[in-house]
Amino acid sequence: MEMAFTVRLLLLLIPSFFGVPISVFSQTDGKVAVDAYLSATAGNNSSWLSPSGDFAFGFRQLENKDLFLLSIWYAKIPDRTIVWYANGDSPVAPKGSLVNLTANDGLVLTSPQGQQLWKSETIVGVVAFGVLNDTGNFVLEDDNSESLWETFKNPTHTMLPGQDIEKGGKLSSQQSETNFSKGRFQLRMQDDGNLVLNSINLPTEFANKPYYASGTTGESNSSTAGTKLEFNSSGYMYVLRENGQKFNLKAQTVSARSYYLRATINFDGVFAQYSYPKNSNGNGSWSLVWSLPDNICRMEVDSGLGVCGYNSVCTLKSERPTCECPSGFSLLDSNDPYGDCKPDFIQGCEEDEPSPTKDIYEVQVLINTDWPTSDYMQLKPFTAESCNESCFADCLCAVAIFNDETCWKKKLPLSNGRLDSELNSQAFIKVRKGNSTLQVPQLPRPYDKKRKKPDHIDTRGISTSGRTG
């Protein structure tokens, strides 16, 4: 990492010291002429730089070496964090793709076969040049230096100081840490002045009930309604009201003078501001300034999914959600730690029948874990013991939750699970004993083979790289 950084620094210095026009780094004022182009080629990191060299625009090679992302990133920090990318619906371009700056269509991305993959829309006028601003904004201008199109007005998952989101505008999360396709979460500045975070039901754009709302609708007095979300160049982020007042999203601020700042809607739905010391000589890292909502695991879900899949349990760690399968359950797709968990055993009345005693299950107790939307029966007044017994004897019951004389019996699949000390509850979860089904060999049970232990989720990626993604 450090070596790559040094190489890049040297390359940056050469043109300004010797005035030598070196292919990629020849432009020093951030300006890009019409007919200039970049190609997605491995080993030839072609990019256009902002005057200070803070930002670069160009192709980034993805983990899959034949795929590239047309994007803008921080050019001076080793992990070259991406702040914008073209074509959020289908963002990857094959090796050999070109991006051209054209007079009529602005930026045009084409595949090696010449098929148009994306273009900057909509250009009204004739582009004279492009300029990558030191703010991280790539602007297409006409010959009066009027802006015709800018990345700041077509954001993806990140906002930078100096950038606004007007009514009707939004940020969209990416699919996962490494997949830049459109994800499930959005930050939207609504027409009523409210700034909200919501999930959508992919592949539609249908917005589910917000899990955060600024409340700046101006219901009591229209002069207090929000007009736009502003991330001002000093690093303050607020909803600007009609009357000029500012509704700060959070009190914390960090100086945009000494730090790179960005606000990103992460793939797990957390909207967060991060800072990175500008003069860290390659030794810095992104730190969390603040995040919204306060606890995404408490997201109220009336349609769609929460952060974690079915039968999973959400826990907040370092202000980011992690998902874990309860014991006896494992990930349906081991590559998707945020996905559904499946039971490693069969449960149901028919399956339970052959056993004269109900001892085929054991009960595990989980403290402060609940799946609030999965109950089929509420019993009251009950004791913890009678709650456990009632579920144990009921072949429909997967788990019983006990809290303050009330027993909720729940069925599979369990949804919107979370672990939260505020719950003050006990969960009695039924798990089939490891080898008990071997005692009833007369029934074919394809799924009841002895399973490997549930995959344990590696949360390291979530709490370290995840926090900055």
Ligand SMILES: *[C@@H]1O[C@H](CO)[C@@H](O)[C@H](O)[C@H]1NC(C)=O
């Ligand atoms: C090109 O990019 C790769 C990673 O994508 C990096 O390791 C390498 O140092 C870059 N080369 C130059 C000359 O910047």
Ligand SMILES: *[C@@H]1O[C@H](CO)[C@@H](O)[C@H](O)[C@H]1NC(C)=O
């Ligand atoms: C890198 O780009 C230059 C100029 O565009 C070109 O001449 C050279 O062949 C490229 N190198 C590779 C490895 O593609």
Ligand SMILES: *[C@@H]1O[C@H](CO)[C@@H](O)[C@H](O)[C@H]1NC(C)=O
């Ligand atoms: C992009 O530029 C290349 C090189 O000049 C050219 O061959 C190609 O036709 C251009 N594509 C478009 C869409 O203008």
Ligand SMILES: *[C@@H]1O[C@H](CO)[C@@H](O)[C@H](O)[C@H]1NC(C)=O
């Ligand atoms: C470019 O950035 C400068 C500050 O670096 C700012 O004053 C100017 O308005 C920006 N221009 C555009 C078009 O964003």
Ligand SMILES: *[C@@H]1O[C@H](CO)[C@@H](O)[C@H](O)[C@H]1NC(C)=O
């Ligand atoms: C990213 O996710 C989308 C949607 O799940 C999928 O279609 C696509 O193949 C993934 N892309 C990569 C590069 O894995």
Ligand SMILES: *[C@@H]1O[C@H](CO)[C@@H](O)[C@H](O)[C@H]1NC(C)=O
């Ligand atoms: C709304 O608030 C403004 C001051 O912010 C006040 O002048 C105005 O009278 C209020 N309007 C109503 C309908 O209360």
Ligand SMILES: *[C@@H]1O[C@H](CO)[C@@H](O)[C@H](O)[C@H]1NC(C)=O
């Ligand atoms: C940004 O907002 C803060 C808080 O309202 C204010 O003090 C500061 O002057 C603003 N900065 C700019 C450049 O407008």
Ligand SMILES: *[C@@H]1O[C@H](CO)[C@@H](O)[C@H](O)[C@H]1NC(C)=O
């Ligand atoms: C980076 O940090 C290490 C250890 O903290 C230190 O030895 C090294 O000198 C630092 N490098 C730079 C370029 O500041």
Ligand SMILES: *[C@@H]1O[C@H](CO)[C@@H](O)[C@H](O)[C@H]1NC(C)=O
């Ligand atoms: C739950 O009930 C079962 C069946 O009676 C019993 O074996 C188990 O010990 C009970 N567990 C707890 C924690 O009460």
Ligand SMILES: *[C@@H]1O[C@H](CO)[C@@H](O)[C@H](O)[C@H]1NC(C)=O
């Ligand atoms: C089931 O497993 C337990 C402990 O692993 C063992 O003691 C018991 O004998 C096994 N029962 C059968 C029927 O294999």
